[in-house]
Amino acid sequence: MAAAAAQPTVTKSPPALVPPAGPTPGGSLPLSSIDKTAAVRVSVDFIQVFPSSAAGDQAASVAAMREGFAKALVHYYPVAGRIAEPVPGEPEIDCTGEGVWFVEAEASCALEEARNLERPLCITKEELIPRPPPEVRVEDTVLLAQITKFTCGGFAVGICFSHLVFDGQGAAQFLKAVGEMARGLPEPSLKPIWARDAIPNPPKPPLGPPPSFTAFNFEKSVIEISLDSIKRVKDQVASETNQKCSTFDVVTAMMFKCRTLAIDFAPDADVRLGFAASTRHLLNNVLPSVDGYYGNCVYPGGLTKTSQEVKDASLVEIVTAIREAKDVLSTRFLDWMSGGAKENHYNVSLDYGTLVVTDWSHVGFNEVDYGFGEPSYVFTLNDDVNIVPSVVYLKPPKPKQGIRLVLQCVEAQHSKVFGEELQKLA
Incomplete structure (x- = not known):
């Protein structure tokens, strides 16, 4: 009887900061009343699966993607900052210009051997999703990225973004800009707009009793x-x-x-x-x-x-x-x-x-x-x-x-x- 295939492993490099490729404004920026009402400090994790392409050189692709983040962050400079809360209940963006945490990783198998990351996953979520160094709170970060190379030439890109700062469409808009910069465009095709203070901040209706939670199976x-x-x-x-x-x-x-x-x-x-x-x-x-x-x-x-x-x-x-x-x-x-x-x-x-x-x-x-x-x-x-x-x-x-x-x-x-x-x- 043939031996069972070895469990795929992923080797991660330590998280490294990718700062903006040029100077960016400092100071703090407000979040909108919708940001603060809807999202709390929820981080959203997702994976994009890329089969091997004719592009070839994986190392060059990773370097171009990293550069795409650096260039996009000049236009989306709040994303290079951190979430701060100088007044409890009033989170804002501190435009520190530190950049986004970026993790490079390598899987020991081809995407096909990992069943193209179909459920149930044979590679754990923790191995595919970026997290900052232990001394950094993920809730304070705006976005993190991990690119995992597979032996077939394919990739998995794991993204963790703060729902306080983006909704899904907004996060996708930023990542599309990263892609455009990685592919050599001079600037994003869609000009980013912050304008959070343009959203009205109406009086908050009564909260009512806190919800009771039941854990379901x-x-x-x-x-x-x-x-x-x-x-x-x-x-x-x-x-x-x-x-x-x-x-x-x-x-x-x-x-x-x-x-x-x-x-x-x-x-x-x-x-x-x-x-x-x-x-x-x-x-x-x-x-x-x-x-x-x-x-x-x-x-x-x-x-x-x-x-x-x-x-x-x-x-x-x-x-x-x-x-x-x-x-x-x-x-x-x-x-x-x-x-x-x-x-x-x-x-x-x-x-x-x-x-x-x-x-x-x-x-x-x-x-x-x-x-x-x-x-x-x-x-x-x-x-x-x-x-x-x-x-x-x-x-x-x-x-x-x-x-x-x-x-x-x-x-x-x-x-x-x-x-x-x-x-x-x-």
């Missing part, structure tokens, strides 16, 4: 929804309502319906759906330019129905409810900006009756090119969140199409029915 799984299945529901929506709907609307309706059937709450018990939507389009008259702004532009939305209402509803009816919830979200956001919000919409019920969905399928991380082509696959690594049922939407690895769902939303006793219901729709 979620089953983790991955499923793909085909383009055909999504199109079928879109066509149904169009024929029954004369309205267009998005892929997000369709996939979210599928998830909400299947999960509600699986957890089988009492008919009159509430089930809730939560999501965050981009509000960039609502800030046109507030920001100097929406294009180039890389701060948080998200606001929470959702809906509450009884278990029986969701079980009885068609997918078209649930899509319609989701579209209405998105319209309400826009109204609530504008209301919040003008100081009219009576309640804190960031308070989400963290219980088993709530499903929170996050769409990473078109944030922009899949379009980043550091000089060795676009990634074949991008996935998040914040798997340790076990206090709220969640689903993350990703683009599946190329050349597949459709939507990949990373599921962490049912416990073992509901897993079988949930899987069966999803398969009917996938």
